[in-house]
Amino acid sequence: MEKKWEELTPGEKQEELFNRWLSPKDPQGNDLKFQSPQAEKAYKERVTRIKDAIQLKKLPDRVPVFPMLSFFPAYYAGYTPQEIMYDYDKLAKAHKKYVLDFEPDVNPGIGIPTPGRVFDILDYKLYAWPGHGVSPNSTYQCLEKEYMMADEYDTLIRDPNYFFTTTYFPRIFGELEGFKMLPNLANVQEMPFVGPNLVPFGLPPVQEAYKALLDAGAEALKWAGAVGAFGNEMAALGFPGGAGGFTKVPFDTLGDTLRGTRGIMIDIYRQPDKILEAMEALTPVMIDMGVSATQMAGNPLVMIPLHKGADGFLSDAQFKKFYWPCFKKLLMGLINEGCVPLPFVEGSYNTRLEIIRDIPKGSTFWTFDATDMAKAKKALGGIACIGGNVPTDLLSVGTPSQVKDYVKNLIDTCGKGGGYAVANGVAADDIKPENMKAMIDFTKEYGVYKK
Amino acid sequence: MAGNLVNALADLKEEEAIKIVKDRLNANEDPLKILGDARKGMEIVGKRFADSEYFIPDLVYSGEILKVVSELVKPKMTKEADSKKLGKIVFGTVAGDIHDIGKDIVVFMLDVNGFEVIDLGVDVPVQKFVDKIKETGAPVVGLSGFLTLAFDSMKETIETVKSAGLRDKVKIMIGGGQISEEIKKYTGADAYGKDAMAAVTLAQGWIGGK
Numbered sequence: 036m037e038k039k040w041e042e043l044t045p046g047e048k049q050e051e052l053f054n055r056w057l058s059p060k061d062p063q064g065n066d067l068k069f070q071s072p073q074a075e076k077a078y079k080e081r082v083t084r085i086k087d088a089i090q091l092k093k094l095p096d097r098v099p100v101f102p103m104l105s106f107f108p109a110y111y112a113g114y115t116p117q118e119i120m121y122d123y124d125k126l127a128k129a130h131k132k133y134v135l136d137f138e139p140d141v142n143p144g145i146g147i148p149t150p151g152r153v154f155d156i157l158d159y160k161l162y163a164w165p166g167h168g169v170s171p172n173s174t175y176q177c178l179e180k181e182y183m184m185a186d187e188y189d190t191l192i193r194d195p196n197y198f199f200t201t202t203y204f205p206r207i208f209g210e211l212e213g214f215k216m217l218p219n220l221a222n223v224q225e226m227p228f229v230g231p232n233l234v235p236f237g238l239p240p241v242q243e244a245y246k247a248l249l250d251a252g253a254e255a256l257k258w259a260g261a262v263g264a265f266g267n268e269m270a271a272l273g274f275p276g277g278a279g280g281f282t283k284v285p286f287d288t289l290g291d292t293l294r295g296t297r298g299i300m301i302d303i304y305r306q307p308d309k310i311l312e313a314m315e316a317l318t319p320v321m322i323d324m325g326v327s328a329t330q331m332a333g334n335p336l337v338m339i340p341l342h343k344g345a346d347g348f349l350s351d352a353q354f355k356k357f358y359w360p361c362f363k364k365l366l367m368g369l370i371n372e373g374c375v376p377l378p379f380v381e382g383s384y385n386t387r388l389e390i391i392r393d394i395p396k397g398s399t400f401w402t403f404d405a406t407d408m409a410k411a412k413k414a415l416g417g418i419a420c421i422g423g424n425v426p427t428d429l430l431s432v433g434t435p436s437q438v439k440d441y442v443k444n445l446i447d448t449c450g451k452g453g454g455y456a457v458a459n460g461v462a463a464d465d466i467k468p469e470n471m472k473a474m475i476d477f478t479k480e481y482g483v484y485k486k
Numbered sequence: 487m488a489g490n491l492v493n494a495l496a497d498l499k500e501e502e503a504i505k506i507v508k509d510r511l512n513a514n515e516d517p518l519k520i521l522g523d524a525r526k527g528m529e530i531v532g533k534r535f536a537d538s539e540y541f542i543p544d545l546v547y548s549g550e551i552l553k554v555v556s557e558l559v560k561p562k563m564t565k566e567a568d569s570k571k572l573g574k575i576v577f578g579t580v581a582g583d584i585h586d587i588g589k590d591i592v593v594f595m596l597d598v599n600g601f602e603v604i605d606l607g608v609d610v611p612v613q614k615f616v617d618k619i620k621e622t623g624a625p626v627v628g629l630s631g632f633l634t635l636a637f638d639s640m641k642e643t644i645e646t647v648k649s650a651g652l653r654d655k656v657k658i659m660i661g662g663g664q665i666s667e668e669i670k671k672y673t674g675a676d677a678y679g680k681d682a683m684a685a686v687t688l689a690q691g692w693i694g695g696k
Contacts, residue, residue, distance in 0.1 A: 173582045300543035350541045428666040
């Protein structure tokens, strides 16, 4: 690179990240060895197809197919969600079977099922997971509660990191109770300040908490090794990874797992300014989360699951005041670092389309669940890549021919001129494999652009 | 007396509502009459939600104001409110699914529209639905579910209701995240509702009250 990263324009940064995605590295930092010239060709074609659909500069060779997965590979391979959360061999095996049998344009990676043992070790309270609060054959589910109280906004705003460590962690991790006693490490500035601030680390509850954290860390590292190895193996076989990182919209960060739905909805009335201030404090954290992950992964896509801004959840005025401003700051913060935000729009966004159009062209990729796709194309065509909307009910109980009809209609409606990818509306669990296959195969057959 | 409790509640004016309630209690007014007005205010909230004038934050906040009002009024009550309810509805999120936000909204809307809702909570075992139907004689059952895994739970629940010999005694509605007409057919339910208002309309059609 001639110019330093800081000197590049957002567009140049995006191009650079796409180039890194196109030329994957092995763990030693050397060029990844593809399994065959065909695999290398297929890999580059797949990344280029997605890149062209996103950038809106060139028409892709065909409509990309970008399936969204939850535990589908486990169900498909005959494992329970519990098995793949605890056995990383089965985890990799299930996902490999999925990728090789279905040949989607992206491999989903194996990060989504998450390592069960880590949660056991830490006594995680925020979710129920297979075998802990839900059956081994169920997926993990969030246990909504107020994990941040109504009067704790100022503590969060002053120092999100310290709040998370000393207030939030002891609530969501039973084994990290001792973290309540931790000092603020920003206090440690000069020699005389070191001793007093280190005292808490000698206290038994803090030492117990760290022991648990070290054990959990060791397990997480083991899991990460499996995740990395799987990504490399799939890339070598020609299947690029789906997303480089994750982040969340500040309103959802607050509303999902800190204040909870009820809490944040009441705060809209009782302490609206605190919400706005807290979101400002969280926005840089949320931007960094996405940016640092894409830099590590060498893949510009940052998935952002959207929750509480959907149609019906907020009025137009509430959306414009509470949801969109920091959402837009998040998008711009990511785009300025070359990332491609991939908002995963749960529920529907029909009333938000005119608002979200206000973004730079060719730098985002939106996947929709129940949004009217004709309206989405009309609003975002020429501005952003869109996808999604193949319904889960259809994939679960419909037939392959119904799926094909649905996908045909979507491609006819949204595919014209590029900027479109076929995807299912919400992350797939135990849908019918033949319907997944129909969605993927039909896109490959019908979605070819005639140049 | 300053202000009108019905409007204060309907317009989500918490402080005003609390002040009115306190004033009326100090004037030794019948607590049941105060609660009755609060109820009327909630009915208007429900209507505004149905008309897309109000959204989820507004609904949640109205529930919060009602809670505060009820806490003020309850200590002064000498007898229970004799609520004339339209009919009973057994409601719950099906086995394996622990999502409650959508369910709570539907229960709230059914309640403000005059139905007596027996809310069984989340992750409700199949047999519990059957037992409650028998116990209450409710003519309507509502099954909620957010996950796609709920499709099979709903199907199983409805089959169990059937094998308990209760299927022709109840109308069953389903709803939640990915529920559709297709899933209605798959599970054997009588109807599916796209949103909370659809549930009210269905209940009114089956029980009456419109």
